[in-house]
Amino acid sequence: MHRTYRNARERACDCRCPIHHGRPRSIYNNPDCHCLATCASQPMTLLAPEINGAVFLDAANALWYVPSLEPGNWDWRYATCVDMGHPQFPASTLIVDFLRETHRGLLPLLYRL
Numbered sequence: 001m002h003r004t005y006r007n008a009r010e011r012a013c014d015c016r017c018p019i020h021h022g023r024p025r026s027i028y029n030n031p032d033c034h035c036l037a038t039c040a041s042q043p044m045t046l047l048a049p050e051i052n053g054a055v056f057l058d059a060a061n062a063l064w065y066v067p068s069l070e071p072g073n074w075d076w077r078y079a080t081c082v083d084m085g086h087p088q089f090p091a092s093t094l095i096v097d098f099l100r101e102t103h104r105g106l107l108p109l110l111y112r113l
Contacts, residue, residue: 015039033076
C-alpha cells in the first residue's frame with residue numbers, strides 16, 4: 001500500500017474534537033476546540049513543558065504557541081502566533097528552523113510506511 005503525503009491543512013481532524021472532527025482545521029485559537037497535539041490536522045509540534053505549552057508551525061509556516069491545561073490537553077482559546085513582543089519571540093527563529101528541518105527529515109520516512 002502506498003501512502004501519499006498530505007500537509008496538515010489537507011488532513012481531517014481525527015481526535016473527535018466537536019468543532020473539527022472529520023474536517024480540515026484552519027483556525028488554531030477556536031475557544032471550543034478540543035484537538036490534541038497529535039491530531040492529524042495539527043502541524044509539526046514541539047511539546048515544551050519548560051514554557052508550559054507547545055509550539056507548532058501552522059499551515060502557512062508561522063510559529064504558534066498554545067498553553068497546556070494539563071498533560072494532553074491544550075487551551076486553544078489562548079493559542080497565539082509568536083511574533084514581536086511574544087515571550088518566545090527571541091527563540092522563534094531557532095524553533096522554526098528546528099521544526100522545518102525536522103519536517104524535511106521525516107518526509108522520506110512517510111513513504112516507507
